[in-house]
Amino acid sequence: MTQEEASLEARLEEQEQFEPPESFVEQANVSDPGIYDEFEEHWPECWERAADLLSWDTPYETVLEDGDAPFYEWFTGGELNASYNCLDRHVEGGAEDRTAITWEGEPGETRTYTYGELLDEVEAFAATLRDLGVEADDVVTLYMPMIPELPIAMLACARIGAPHSVVFAGFSADALATRMNAADSEYLVTCDGYYRRGDALDHISKANEGLEGVDHEVSDVVVVDRLDDALEHSLASNQHDYAELVDEHEGASVEPVTRDAEDMLFLMYTSGTTGQPKGVKHTTGGYLAYTAWTSQAVLDVKPEDTYWCAADIGWITGHSYIVYGPLALGTTTVMYEGTPDYPEKDRLWEIVETNEVDIFYTAPTAIRAFMKWGKEYPEGHDLSSLRLLGTVGEPINPRAWKWYYQHIGDEECPIVDTWWQTETGGMMITTLPGVNTMKPGSAGPPLPGIDARVVDANGEEVDAGQAGYVTVDRPWPGMLRTLYQNDERFLAEYWQEYSDEDADEWVYFPEDGAKIDDDGYITILGRVDDVINVSGHRLGTMEIESAVVGVEGVAEAAVVGGDHEVKGEAVYVYAIPEDGYDAGDELEERAIQGVVDSIGPIAKPEEVVFTPELPKTRSGKIMRRLLEDIASGNELGNTSTLRNPDVVDDIAEQVEDD
Numbered sequence: 029m030t031q032e033e034a035s036l037e038a039r040l041e042e043q044e045q046f047e048p049p050e051s052f053v054e055q056a057n058v059s060d061p062g063i064y065d066e067f068e069e070h071w072p073e074c075w076e077r078a079a080d081l082l083s084w085d086t087p088y089e090t091v092l093e094d095g096d097a098p099f100y101e102w103f104t105g106g107e108l109n110a111s112y113n114c115l116d117r118h119v120e121g122g123a124e125d126r127t128a129i130t131w132e133g134e135p136g137e138t139r140t141y142t143y144g145e146l147l148d149e150v151e152a153f154a155a156t157l158r159d160l161g162v163e164a165d166d167v168v169t170l171y172m173p174m175i176p177e178l179p180i181a182m183l184a185c186a187r188i189g190a191p192h193s194v195v196f197a198g199f200s201a202d203a204l205a206t207r208m209n210a211a212d213s214e215y216l217v218t219c220d221g222y223y224r225r226g227d228a229l230d231h232i233s234k235a236n237e238g239l240e241g242v243d244h245e246v247s248d249v250v251v252v253d254r255l256d257d258a259l260e261h262s263l264a265s266n267q268h269d270y271a272e273l274v275d276e277h278e279g280a281s282v283e284p285v286t287r288d289a290e291d292m293l294f295l296m297y298t299s300g301t302t303g304q305p306k307g308v309k310h311t312t313g314g315y316l317a318y319t320a321w322t323s324q325a326v327l328d329v330k331p332e333d334t335y336w337c338a339a340d341i342g343w344i345t346g347h348s349y350i351v352y353g354p355l356a357l358g359t360t361t362v363m364y365e366g367t368p369d370y371p372e373k374d375r376l377w378e379i380v381e382t383n384e385v386d387i388f389y390t391a392p393t394a395i396r397a398f399m400k401w402g403k404e405y406p407e408g409h410d411l412s413s414l415r416l417l418g419t420v421g422e423p424i425n426p427r428a429w430k431w432y433y434q435h436i437g438d439e440e441c442p443i444v445d446t447w448w449q450t451e452t453g454g455m456m457i458t459t460l461p462g463v464n465t466m467k468p469g470s471a472g473p474p475l476p477g478i479d480a481r482v483v484d485a486n487g488e489e490v491d492a493g494q495a496g497y498v499t500v501d502r503p504w505p506g507m508l509r510t511l512y513q514n515d516e517r518f519l520a521e522y523w524q525e526y527s528d529e530d531a532d533e534w535v536y537f538p539e540d541g542a543k544i545d546d547d548g549y550i551t552i553l554g555r556v557d558d559v560i561n562v563s564g565h566r567l568g569t570m571e572i573e574s575a576v577v578g579v580e581g582v583a584e585a586a587v588v589g590g591d592h593e594v595k596g597e598a599v600y601v602y603a604i605p606e607d608g609y610d611a612g613d614e615l616e617e618r619a620i621q622g623v624v625d626s627i628g629p630i631a632k633p634e635e636v637v638f639t640p641e642l643p644k645t646r647s648g649k650i651m652r653r654l655l656e657d658i659a660s661g662n663e664l665g666n667t668s669t670l671r672n673p674d675v676v677d678d679i680a681e682q683v684e685d686d
């Protein structure tokens with residue numbers, strides 16, 4: 029297929045439309061199209077609908093407090109506890125024996141926790157944390173893979189009012205240290221290791237190495253023994269075995285601490301434009317109400333469902349849609365430890381079949397991998413339990429959408445393509461599966477009550493079909509409240525671009541490009557800042573660059589994202605070797621290892637291209653766009669504005685040769 033044919037096909041496919049099946053609409057939590065107008069007419073009181081999904085210790089007085097915008101406050105005066113809302117109230121309501129978490133380990137063992145059992149273990153661990161000295165508002169860092177003790181620890185923290193900061197287990201020791209330092213966190217919960225493609229991975233060594241980089245005293249470390257004898261490890265004097273502590277506290281009763289709606293529930297560090305990760309702060313009332321509401325309206329979650337979000341809890345998707353949203357609604361949430369292709373490429377479909385999963389939510393990168401592996405893997409399993417499919421994390425191309433629709437959903441499940449961010453706390457732009465027509469490739473209209481628009485550089489709304497930037501003109505309950513201890517950066521990163529401060533008009537800028545069609549459907553085009561999206565994982569190019577220039581023998585580097593068939597985007601490094609160093613395989617290896625050590629294997633560069641110079645504008649700025657085009661194999665535009673146009677051809681030739 030030529031490029032023109034491919035783009036024509038993509039356009040045609042994009043125009044295709046799908047209606048939600050009648051059988052789905054009939055049972056959907058939300059099926060009345062009037063919901064959009066209802067939210068509009070009653071804004072901001074419409075958000076009471078979300079707050080009403082929760083049990084409040086003290087009712088809130090005001091839905092939205094905007095006196096100090098953009099430091100908005102939601103459900104002010106209200107008090108509640110997130111762990112009570114995710115556990116106790118379901119147990120009290122008679123759902124003690126319903127499964128809360130069903131977990132599958134990579135080697136094949138399973139564990140289930142009923143709501144009653146989960147509450148018991150959360151209380152035992154909450155009592156443990158208290159005994160260790162954790163008090164309300166102390167940040168507890170959780171550096172754990174997909175094992176049940178991770179959500180248990182999150183809920184235990186929430187129970188005693190200690191915000192958690194989860195660090196993705198695939199992140200490096202350095203990344204752990206950076207995050208513990210930034211949050212002044214004195215407590216760590218981690219584990220000995222976990223399974224990946226049949227191997228027992230050592231995690232504790234990485235955690236220990238990270239601890240060495242923490243600049244303050246770490247009081248206590250709790251270590252879950254996931255691997256039994258598969259990995260020998262010893263514990264330092266301030267390190268404790270999780271099971272021993274929980275045994276000691278078995279049967280403990282820990283009253284959920286009443287928290288103000290605006291008290292911090294957790295911190296989540298995410299990548300931004302500068303090298304320093306941003307500590308996104310989410311609060312108890314607004315976040316929990318918003319994740320519960322979107323789980324109900326968009327994911328159509330019902331208490332009797334088995335719901336599976338195949339993400340990692342170390343990212344926001346897992347926080348909002350494996351843990352808080354689904355558990356707040358009292359449903360059964362599935363957790364899987366391992367990779368989709370182990371032991372075979374049908375592992376996920378086997379899990380869907382044996383657990384009779386109703387709702388399945390994953391990332392486009394996974395769908396592209398399934399497509400590549402072939403339809404025979406899902407075909408070998410009975411997937412008829414599925415009712416709804418979802419995607420998140422990056423744009424989904426129409427072809428992958430249709431494959432998902434046909435081969436996983438059997439053309440009977442609506443698909444929700446949900447656009448949102450760590451900062452938004454929950455979904456923002458997506459169809460409502462029981463209401464809207466679906467258009468593959470386009471996320472859909474903004475959710476009811478969400479004022480997302482596509483604007484040009486001046487903030488004017490663009491015409492249908494034109495590309496522009498996403499903005500959100502009104503606040504929403506799940507929004508971040510600030511960047512941890514850095515209000516200034518919060519204002520600069522998200523509000524400066526489009527707000528009119530003098531008029532007290534605040535516009536949130538998510539830093540995504542998009543276009544909008546005549547029906548108000550928004551198609552996300554990707555980040556417009558220095559963030560790249562590798563397999564749905566958000567990585568900062570600046571963080572990667574500083575890792576590369578930290579390698580001995582590298583003088584300067586530029587990092588960009590280039591198109592990748594499965595990952596969506598992949599990391600490409602262009603580097604200038606230092607005088608006296610050979611631009612060969614050895615230096616490339618070390619540069620790659622430098623990135624893995626400093627961030628983690630997810631950031632591993634696809635390729636390191638050595639060049640004597642980087643393409644720069646006359647004012648000395650690196651032309652990243654050009655490097656992106658080279659990495660993606662796109663045609664190169666005009667290079668005459670460069671100070672050193674020749675270098676572009678040299679680099680492009682090298683990339684083609686490889």
Ligand code: WTA
Nearest residue numbers: 420421422423445446447448449450552566
């Ligand atoms: C991208 C993940 C297109 C987007 C929940 C956003 C998407 C970034 C979609 C946030 C989608 C997320 N279609 N792009 N459905 N969902 N993105 O913070 O660029 O890890 O800004 O949150 O992912 O990534 P984050």
